[in-house]
Amino acid sequence: MMSQKSIIELEEGWEIMDQGIKKLKRILEGKDESQFDSEGYMNLYTTIYNMCTQNPPHGYSQQLYDKYRESFEAYAASSVLPSLREKHDEFMLMEIVKRWSNHKVMVRWLSRFFHYLDRFFVYRYSLLPLxxxxxxxxxDKVFEDLKGKVSGAVIALINQEREGDQIDRSLLKNVLDMFVALHTEEKKYYEEDFEALMLEDTKGYYSRKASQWILEDSCPDYMLKVEECLKKEKDRVEHYLHSSSETKLLNKAEHELLTVYATQLLEKEHSGIQALLREDKVEDLSRMYRLFSRVEQGLGLEPVSNAFKQYVTNEGTALVKQAEDAAKDKKADKRDVVGLPEQVLVRKLIELHDKYLGYVNDFFQNHSLFHKALKEAFEVFCNKSVAGSSSAELLATFCENVLxxxxxxxxxxxxxxxxxEKVVMLLAFVSDKDLFAEFFRKKLARRLIYDKSADDDHVRSLLSKLKQQFGGQFTSKMEGMVTDMTLAKENQQHFAEYLRGNPRVHPGIDLTVTVLTTGFWPTYKSSDLNLPAEMVKCVEAFKEYYQTxxxxxxxxxxxxxxxxNLMGKFDAKKIELILSPYQAAALLLFNGSDRLSYEEIKAQLNLSDDDVVRTLHSLSCAKYKILTKEPNSRTISPTxxxxxxxxxxxxxxxxxxxxxxxxxxxxxxxxVDKDRRYxxxxxxxxxxxxxxxxxxxQLVGECVExxxxxxxxxxxxxxxxxxxxITRDYLERDKENPNLFKYLA
Known part of the structure; x- marks a missing residue:
């Protein structure tokens, strides 16, 4: 027969467990105590197992569950709390780390001893696991009592480190890991009992530092200190603070060090952003961007970009004034100056844009806020006139000269x-782009007609750049002009072949004709000039060819x-004269007359007074006096x-x-005004x-846009x-509301 298992009463069983718990405590306290062997461990485990599996009324699961908790509470009251309360500062932190480590060991061992209780009793009744x-x-018994003291000690050590002292970082990490490990759904110890206090202390610390540094240091020195501080705060997170603190901690530091003193820092008289820009302190500017880009989701960059915009505006405005003054001096002194001031200005504006676009790309990391600031700055002074010429005209003339x-x-x-390419970039800042287009079209027309362009490829390239930047409509007429010139060269070859094949119509004079398409080219005044017979013969020859x-x-x-081209036979020698058709027609009159009056010339040429005066002035009063006039003066009169x-x-x-x-x-x-009306x-x-x-x-707003x-x-x-x-019946006013318009289909 099998012997019946003897009942273990609660007091008897707990006496066995209590001896085991005391042994564990002595081990944790570092006293001379041997470790648990497998037999001792199994004895304790089996005691719990037997006491939990006995038949009622000897099943002691609930009582053991309670005693498990009471053993921790008793240990905390008798040993842990007294040892912690007698220590302070760093020593107290070392003690709590030790006690926390011991506690975790104690929990791990006791949970093993009471494992059967955890598996069945706790699970069945949904109790808190052991x-x-x-x-x-x-x-509840230790940490709640000391958390304020612990947080204060940690913060004190952090401030010591901020002041340059060496501290035990691993100690702080262990303490703060304890804060995180103890958190519950209801109570987040790290955030509420440490982090909140630490952030408030950080705010006060950097507030004091910033108020001192802003008075003592230059802007670059201040920024160096700030950058170093932020680097060290980030380093603290990596070594002992929880990663969730990084953004909050840096925000606090950035607010006190940068946001609060942003204006004061940027406007420092001899070292603020204006001085940094003036002295090209690119490293400091780059550091300023890096620091202020961190402030409050980028809002810190606004004062920096505004200061940058103001500086560039002042620089550009000064260049415009310089050009205006130089133009006035040149006009007053009537001296030859190398390069027109207005054209020198365009070159300087290109250099200015190159320089500060480089700043934006390299030192302000291509940030849109700085691109916008640069654009708005250039829009201010790129729309000023110089010596009576608008910026649109200046750019058109500059393009003409470059080509x-x-x-x-x-x-x-x-x-x-x-x-x-850079001129096109500048043109983007000019509000009257249509005015540039018309000025440039006039100049392009003159150059194409008189063959002054060195290379048509450059013209086509410029038109391509303008088209890409401002659309096909912007360049359509100019592209048509260039195409006309290509067709004109082909046409001239065909005309030459026609004359060779038809000797009877050959005028006996070399003739080149350029046919232009109406609509592409500027409107030119056509006059009923009475052409000399030689020219009439040329015209008739081309007409006959063109009709074919x-x-x-x-x-x-x-x-x-x-x-x-006329050959002038003068007493000294023959000189080839290159003239306009008006000038040529006027000179050819003197082949049949030695002397002609103003009125006779006007009648024979069939030109207006204005054209006659300008033509005769160029031949008798200007640099080359091909004609002499009586009386001798610098003006032309009808007598x-x-x-x-x-x-x-x-x-x-x-x-x-x-x-x-x-x-x-x-x-x-x-x-341009007429085109704008359309x-x-x-x-x-x-x-x-x-x-x-x-x-x-709304109508005006959309139209402007x-x-x-x-x-x-x-x-x-x-x-x-x-x-x-409205008068042309495209629109009508609403009868009840005069500010409301209706479209008439």
């Missing part, structure tokens, strides 16, 4: 390309354009008489008689067609065009 019971005892063999600087092909090519196009001869100057001489055998200058600016501005009309109609009904303010890519429309001009469209 491991959690142990942690809760430490949390003439690289201008005065004789640039290489590669340098020309880069320069043109097409019968549906009408030729209109622009006699104000082109060149004529003057003229003779061929046979005594004229020049060291050159071939000279060009300059055409009298024509002020085209007024005509360009008038043409653009406004088209924009208003386009908007109203889509919207059907729209208020005045649509047109601002090419020019800045005047609100008064828009209002005037709206009124005109």
């Amino acid at each position: 491991n959690e019971v142990g942690l809760k005892c430490f949390r 003439k063999n690289g201008g005065s600087e004789k640039l290489t092909d590669e340098a020309i390309e880069k320069t043109l 090519k097409t019968k549906h196009r009408k030729l209109t001869w622009i006699n104000s354009l082109g060149n004529c 003057d008489a003229f003779q061929f100057n046979s005594k004229f001489d020049d060291k050159m055998r071939r000279i060009k008689i300059p055409n009298p200058p024509v002020d085209e600016k007024k005509k360009v501005i008038e043409d 653009s406004i009309d088209a924009s208003v109609v386009r908007i109203m067609k889509a919207r059907k009904v729209l208020g005045y303010q 649509q047109l601002s890519k090419m020019f800045k429309p005047d609100v008064k001009a828009i209002k005037k065009r709206i009124e005109d469209l």
Whole structure:
């Protein structure tokens, strides 16, 4: 027969367990005690097993569960708390780390001894697991009592480290790991009992430091200190603070060190951002960007970019004023200066943009806020006029000069390309882009017609850049002009072949004709100039040829354009003269007359007084006096008489008689104003067609937005065009609300 297992009473069983727990405590306290062997461990485990599996009323699971908790509470009260309360500062931290480590060991061992209880009793009744019971005892009986003291000691050590002292970082990590390990759903010890206090202390610490440094240090020195502080705070997170503290900690430091003193730091008289920009302190500027980009989700960059914008604006405005003053001095002194001040200005503006675009890309890390600041700064001074010329005209003239063999600087092909690219970049800042287009079209037309362009490839390249930047409509007319010139060269070859095949129509004079397409080219004044017989023969020859090519196009001869080469037979020698058709026609009159009056010349040429005066002035009062006039003066009057100057001489055998200058600016501005009226009309109609009904303010706003890519429309001009469209029955006012417009289909 099997013997019945004897019952273990609660007191008896607990006495066995209590001996085991005391042994464990002695081990943890470091006393001379042997470790548990397998037999001792199994004895304790089996005791619990037997006491939990006995039949009622001898099943002691609940009582053992309670005693398990009580053993931790008793140990905390008798040993742990007294040892902690008698220590302070770093020694107290070392003690609590030790006690926490011991506690975890004790929990691990006791959980093993009571394992059967955990597996069945705890599971069945959904009680707190033994491991959690142990942690809760430490949390409630030890940590709650000391957490404030522990946090204070940790923060004190952090501040010692901030002041340069060496501290035991591993100790702090162990303490703070304990804060994290003890947290519950209801109580986040690390965040609430340490981090909040640490962040508040950090705020106070850096507030004190910043208020001292801002008075003592230059802007670069201050930023160096800030950068070092932030680096060390980040380092603290890596070594002992929890990773979740990094953003909050750095934000606190950044706010006190940067946000609070941003304006004061940037505006430091001899070392702020203006001084850094002025002295090209690129490393300091780069550091400033890095630091302020961290502040409050990038908001710290706004004052930096605003200061940058103001500095660049001042720089550019100073260049414009310098050019204006130089232009006035040049005009007053009437001295020859190398390079027109206005053109030197464009070159300097390109250099300025290159420099600060480099700053934006390299030192401000290509940030959109700084691109915007640079753009807005350039928009300020790139829309100022110099010596009565708008920026649109200045850029058009600059392009003209660059395309003439690289201008005065004789640039290489590669340098020309880069320069043109930068001009297009500057043009993006100019509000009146349509004005540039018209000025440049006039200049391009003159260069193409008189073959002054060194390389058509550069012209095409520039048009390609303009098209890419501002759209096909911006360059369509100019592209048509270039195409016309290509076709004209082919046409001239065919004309030469035609003359060779038809000797009877050959005028006996070399003739080159350029056919232009109306609409692509600027409008030119066509006059009924009475051409000399020699020229008439040329015209008739080309007409006959052109009729063989097409019968549906009408030729209109622009006699104000082109060149004529005449051989002047003077007493000293023959000199080839390069003249305009007006000048040539006037000189050829003297082949049949020795002396002609103003009125006779006017009648024979059939020109207006203005054209006659300008032509005769260029031949008798300017640099080359091919004609002499009576009376001898520098002005032309209707009572003057003229003779061929046979005594004229020049060291050159071939000279060009300059055409009298024509002020085209007024005509360009008038043409652009006219085009703008059409653009406004088209924009208003386009908007109203889509919207059907729209208020005045909304209509004007949308119109301005649509047109601002090419020019800045005047609100008064828009209002005037709206009124005109109403009279033409495109729109009507609402009868009840005069500020509401309706589209009339």
